[in-house]
Amino acid sequence: MSMRAAVVTEPGGPEVLHIQQVEMPDTGPEEALVKIHASALNRADLSQRRGGYPAPPGVRAEVPGLEMAGEVVSIGGRVSQVKVGDRVCALLGGGGYAEYVAIDQAMLIPMPDFMTYEEAASVPEVFFTAYDALFNWCGLKMGESVLIHAVGSGVGVAAVQLAKVSGAKTFGTASSGEKLAKAKGLGLGVGINYKSESFLDVVKSETRERGVDVILDVVGAPYWDDNIAALALKGRMILVGTMGGGKIQGSIAGLMPKRLSVFGTVLRARAASEKAQLADQFKRYVWPHFQNGLLRPVVDRIFPLDEIVEAHRYMESNANFGKIVLKIG
Numbered sequence: 343m344s345m346r347a348a349v350v351t352e353p354g355g356p357e358v359l360h361i362q363q364v365e366m367p368d369t370g371p372e373e374a375l376v377k378i379h380a381s382a383l384n385r386a387d388l389s390q391r392r393g394g395y396p397a398p399p400g401v402r403a404e405v406p407g408l409e410m411a412g413e414v415v416s417i418g419g420r421v422s423q424v425k426v427g428d429r430v431c432a433l434l435g436g437g438g439y440a441e442y443v444a445i446d447q448a449m450l451i452p453m454p455d456f457m458t459y460e461e462a463a464s465v466p467e468v469f470f471t472a473y474d475a476l477f478n479w480c481g482l483k484m485g486e487s488v489l490i491h492a493v494g495s496g497v498g499v500a501a502v503q504l505a506k507v508s509g510a511k512t513f514g515t516a517s518s519g520e521k522l523a524k525a526k527g528l529g530l531g532v533g534i535n536y537k538s539e540s541f542l543d544v545v546k547s548e549t550r551e552r553g554v555d556v557i558l559d560v561v562g563a564p565y566w567d568d569n570i571a572a573l574a575l576k577g578r579m580i581l582v583g584t585m586g587g588g589k590i591q592g593s594i595a596g597l598m599p600k601r602l603s604v605f606g607t608v609l610r611a612r613a614a615s616e617k618a619q620l621a622d623q624f625k626r627y628v629w630p631h632f633q634n635g636l637l638r639p640v641v642d643r644i645f646p647l648d649e650i651v652e653a654h655r656y657m658e659s660n661a662n663f664g665k666i667v668l669k670i671g
Contacts, residue, residue: 343365343366344363344364344365344366345363345364345365345366345440345441345442346361346362346363346364346440346441346647347361347362347363347364347405347437347439347440347441348360348361348405348406348407348439348440348647348650348668349361349362349364349404349405350390350391350404350405350406351404353391353392353393354391354392354393355391355392356391356650356651356652356654356655356658357651358391359391359650359651359654361647361648361650364402364404364405364440366442367402367437367442367443367444368444369416369417369418369444370418370444370446371418371419371420371421372418372420372421372446372447372448373417373418373421373444373445373446373447374414374416374417374418374421374424374430374444374445374447374450375414375415375416375417375442375443375444376410376412376413376414376415376430376432376442376443376444376445376450377412377413377415377441377442377671378410378411378412378438378440378441378442378443378670378671379411379412379413379459379460379463379669379670379671380410380411380412380458380459380460380462380463380644380667380668380669380670381407381409381410381411381438381439381463381667381668381670382407382408382409382410382438382463382464382467382496382665382666382667382668383653383654383657383665383666383667383668384408384409384467384468384496385495385560385583385585385657386406386408386608386610387406387407387408387439387654387657388654388657388658390406390436391406391654395610397435397436397610398435398436398610398611400435401434401435401436401437402436402437402440403436405436405437405438405439405440406436406438406439407434407436407437407438407439407440407668408433408434408435408436408438408466408467408609408610409431409432409433409434409438409463409464409465409466409467410431410432410434410438410443410463411429411430411431411432411453411459411460411461411462411463412429412430412431412443412459412670412671413427413428413429413430414426414427414428414430414450415442417447418447421447422447423447423448423450424447424450424452428450428452429452429453429459429462430450430451430452430453431450431451431453431462431463431465431466432445432449432450432451432466432621433449433466433467433470433609433617433620433621434449434466435610436610438668439647439650439668439670440670441670441671446614446618448614448618448621448622449614449617449618449621451466451621451624451625451629454629454632454633457632457639460641460644460667460669461639461641462639463665463667463668464496464639464640464641464664464665464667465500465632465639466624467496467609468496468497468499468500468665469500469504469624469628469637470609470620470621470624471497471500471582471607471609472497472500472501472504472558473500473504473620473623473624473627473628474607474609474620475501475558475580475582475605475607476488476501476504476505476508476556476558476580477504477508478620478623479578479580479605479607480556480558480578480579480580480603480605481578482505482508482510482555482556483508483510484508484509484510485509485510485511486510486511486555486556487510487511487512487513487549487554487555487556487574488501488505488510488511488512488513488554488555488556488557488558489513489514489515489541489545489554489556489557489558489569489572490502490505490512490513490514490515490530490557490558491514491515491541491557491558491559491560491561491565492515492516492560492561492585493514493515493516493521493522493525493530493533494516494517494521494522494524494525494662494663494664495560495662496640496664496665497558497560497582497583498514498516498525498560499525499528499640499663499664499665501558502514502525502528502529502530503528503529503636503637503638504628504637505529506528506529506530507631507636507637510555510556511531511532512529512530512531512532513530513531513532513533513534513541513544513545513548513554514530514532514533514534515534515535515536515541516533516534516535516536517535517536517537517660518535518537519533519535520663521663522534522535524663525663528640532544532548540568541565541568541572542568542571542572545572546572549574552574552575553571553572553573553574553575553577554572554573554574554577555573555574555576555577555578556577556578556579556580557569557572557573557577557578557579557580558579558580558582559579559580559581559582559583560581560582560583560584560585561583561584561585561586562581562583562584562585562586562587562588562590563584563586563587563588563589563590563591564586564587565586566590566592567592567593567596570592570593570596570597570602571596573600573602574600575600575601576600576601576602576603577600577602577603578602578603578604578605579602579603579604579605580604580605580606580607581604581605581606581607582606582607582608639664639665640663640664640665641664641665641667642662642663642664642665642666643656643662643666643667644667644668644669645666645667645668645669646668646669647668647669647670650668653666653668
């Protein structure tokens with residue numbers, strides 16, 4: 343049997359994505375087959391399309407897509423955590439731009455009744471990433487402060503909400519006053535338009551020269567020196583992207599006097615057991631806040647699967663605030 347999917351036919355621009363018929367995935371004994379109703383775009387998809395971010399072993403290499411929401415249509419013989427008909431969402435290693443996916447039951451997260459497929463599909467990748475970065479790696483605590491770069495991005499809108507729920511003071515950078523205003527509606531404390539002001543100057547002024555405890559950065563190299571200068575004593579920085587480049591020309595000397603910690607992380611390449619552990623944390627500590635309304639998915643635009651080229655072009659324009667979602671079935 344076959345299914346429709348958006349396929350990367352060769353490395354290149356958005357135009358290399360084509361809707362094709364591909365083989366349906368096989369389902370293992372501890373896997374469920376899910377009919378995907380919605381997926382969502384991530385920066386990693388753009389890198390994969392350009393040939394710079396290959397899929398991990400065992401994952402369909404030509405079909406991007408790191409998250410989905412859909413309905414369980416069949417289950418393997420050893421599956422006990424979900425049943426046919428369940429509405430679920432999940433983080434994926436790839437393959438989300440398709441009509442069906444086979445996924446280990448440990449990764450499946452039951453959807454709340456009030457959430458649409460499009461909303462649920464916008465949650466896993468960015469909220470997993472932001473939660474893991476802020477709390478597992480950087481140990482963000484109540485009363486601390488955090489600077490979130492690209493606060494209007496998918497990870498940014500997740501991070502600012504999680505930080506607010508944790509009781510942290512939030513700073514965020516974005517390219518426009520409109521994005522910053524929307525971020526303040528999600529709990530952002532201090533907004534910084536990086537096109538017209540220096541985030542380092544603002545942080546120093548607002549913290550009386552102390553700096554922030556944590557920085558979550560998706561930009562990379564261009565921000566290195568100012569990030570180091572903006573961190574407080576024993577501050578922690580985590581890199582979850584390199585939108586501005588990955589080769590720094592700055593100094594590492596600033597790390598030592600302040601005893602700083604710098605981490606880097608990606609989710610896709612992690613072992614299945616690590617991803618399952620993170621999914622369990624999400625179910626325990628994050629999902630309840632969606633139920634009580636303290637967290638919410640932020641969907642910028644919804645594109646049908648047939649408009650995948652336009653969706654990728656839109657993401658490359660950096661115009662979005664929140665998630666760009668694909669409606670699949």
